[in-house]
Amino acid sequence: MRVLFVCLGNICRSPTAEGVLRQQLQAAGLSERVEVDSCGIGAWHVGKAPDPRAHEAAMRRGVNLSSLRARQLAADDFRRFDYLLAMDRANLAALHEQRPAQCPAHVGLFLDFAGHVEREVPDPYYGGEQGFEEVLDLIDAASRGLIEEIRQRLEVRRP
Ligand code: 4NP
Numbered sequence: 001m002r003v004l005f006v007c008l009g010n011i012c013r014s015p016t017a018e019g020v021l022r023q024q025l026q027a028a029g030l031s032e033r034v035e036v037d038s039c040g041i042g043a044w045h046v047g048k049a050p051d052p053r054a055h056e057a058a059m060r061r062g063v064n065l066s067s068l069r070a071r072q073l074a075a076d077d078f079r080r081f082d083y084l085l086a087m088d089r090a091n092l093a094a095l096h097e098q099r100p101a102q103c104p105a106h107v108g109l110f111l112d113f114a115g116h117v118e119r120e121v122p123d124p125y126y127g128g129e130q131g132f133e134e135v136l137d138l139i140d141a142a143s144r145g146l147i148e149e150i151r152q153r154l155e156v157r158r159p
Contacts, residue, residue, distance in 0.1 A: 001033060001034045001035070001082050001083075001150055001153065001154065002034070002035045002036075002037075002080060002081045002082050002083070003021065003034060003035070003036050003037070003081065003082065003083045003085065003146070003150075004036075004037050004038065004039060004077055004080075004081040004083065004084045004085070005017040005018055005021075005036075005037070005038040005039075005085050005087070005110065006038070006039055006040070006041065006073060006084060006085065006086045006087065006091050006095060007038070007040060007041070007086075007087040007088075007091055007121075007123075008040055008041050008042055008087075008090070008091060008123065009040045009042055009044060009045045009070065009125065010038055010039050010040030010045060010046075010070035010071060010072070011040070011045045011048055011049075011050050011051045011054065011070050011125075012050070012051050012053075012054045012123070012124050012125055012132070012135065013054075013087040013121050013123070013124070013135055013139070014038035014039065014040065014087060015038050015050040015054065015065050015068045015070070016050070016054050016057075016058055016063075016065065016132075016135055016136060016139055017038060017085075017087070017110060017121075017139045017142075017143070018036050018037065018038040018065075018068060019058050019063040019064065019065045019068070020058070020061075020063055020136070020139050020140060020143050021034075021036050021143045021146065021147075022036050022063075023062070023063050024143050024144065024147055025147065028147055028151070030147065030150065030151070030154070033154060034150060037081070038068070039070075039071050039072060039073045039074070039077065040070055040071070040072055040073065041072070041073055041090075041091055041094045041095075042072070043072045045070040046070050046071055046072055047069055047070060047071075048069065048070045049065075049066065049068065049069060049070075050065040050066075050068055050070075051125070053124070053129060053132050054124070054132055054135075056132075057129070057132035057133060057135070057136055058136065061136060061140075073094075073095070073098065075098070075100070078098070078099055078100055078103045078105055078107075079100075079103070081105055082105055082106065083105065083106045083108075083146075084105055084106070084107045084108075085106075085108060085109070085110035085113075085146075086107075086108070086109055086110065087109075087110060087120065087121040087123075088109075088120040088121060088122070088123065089109070089119070089120060092107070092108070092109055095107050110139075110142050110146075111138060111142050112142075113142045113143075113145030113146040113149065114138060114141040114142035114145055115141070115145055116138070116141060116142075118138060121135055121138050121139065122134065122135070
């Protein structure tokens with residue numbers, strides 16, 4: 001099973017989601033069965049490490065993002081991943097624009113797995129530290145929901 005998180009710059013929200021889901025998969029004993037990656041719609045930050053504010057906020061919860069580097073969404077991602085999960089509706093619209101015909105992957109909003117009223121992870125880039133905490137809270141809840149779904153799909157697949 002392969003999961004790709006998508007935001008605008010791939011330096012704040014989607015690398016945070018990558019780190020948090022990885023940690024939760026590890027705790028759930030599923031890290032061998034699920035591959036996680038993240039990317040950005042835009043190319044401005046390609047090759048850069050996550051925003052230091054995102055890294056520090058994640059570190060306060062025991063999640064280390066320092067090895068991650070930004071990359072841009074590629075056409076091949078629609079073939080490689082089972083889930084392409086957007087942080088907000090603008091990211092989702094960009095995914096739908098680039099999605100090839102007959103792409104079997106699940107392309108949707110990440111927060112649909114959170115069971116919250118919020119549907120979007122707000123862009124924290126131009127805000128303060130509190131925005132990064134809110135991003136983590138939303139991502140934490142959605143990751144738990146996603147793991148439940150993945151667990152069920154893996155169990156169904158098992159002979
Ligand atoms: P992200 O945040 O999409 O969560 O990585 C942003 C990072 C950079 C920019 C916008 C959003 N930017 O405009 O450079």
